[in-house]
Amino acid sequence: MDKWLWFARVTKSRTLAQKLASGGHVRVNRDKIDSASKAIRLGDVLTITLDRRVLVLEVAGFGTRRGPAPEAALLYKDLTPPPAPAEQGARPQRVAARDPGSGRPTKRDRRRMDAFTEEPADGFLDGLRPGRDDPE
Incomplete structure (x- = not known):
């Protein structure tokens, strides 16, 4: 799990990926994981809670290295819902x-x-x- 998060460029380092996975911030097919060494398969849906957003990613492949961003984008399919529209009646910021x-x-x-x-x-x-x- 932690290697895949790092290869897919969800986190900046593998240590952060380990902390994210073992801290309970990652769900695999709606099941919360508590281990960074959890095995994942093609088609698994990962729900990742970050500081200010939630990512929903479907595993589309596995990498052998942490490559550039276009290569990392091939490892997943982004299923994250679009952000909610602004509240009705909320005044725009001047x-x-x-x-x-x-x-x-x-x-x-x-x-x-x-x-x-x-x-x-x-x-x-x-x-x-x-x-x-x-x-x-």
Whole structure:
């Protein structure tokens, strides 16, 4: 198991693959495994829980070495479901964009960006000094 995870480039090192498998973060055909030396076969479905995502991979082959990414992609078929759509009614994040190559923002620029991205409240511009720091 740990060699296959490493060959398929799921983890960066074989030690991390061993910890992932023996830590209970890998399921083979819905059965949780507790050993890094678990044998897998073609067609087995692996469910791997990583930090911020869950991978569902079907074993499509076995490698003899840890090769480049295109070679590693031949070892599995990705069955991971697409991410859930954003919640209905959730407001998109406001982002203050700057011109590329305009350099590091000044303190005045940062205040303007903060005023732009913060949630509007009663008197949210009160902290800015009139005349000098007025947003344009």
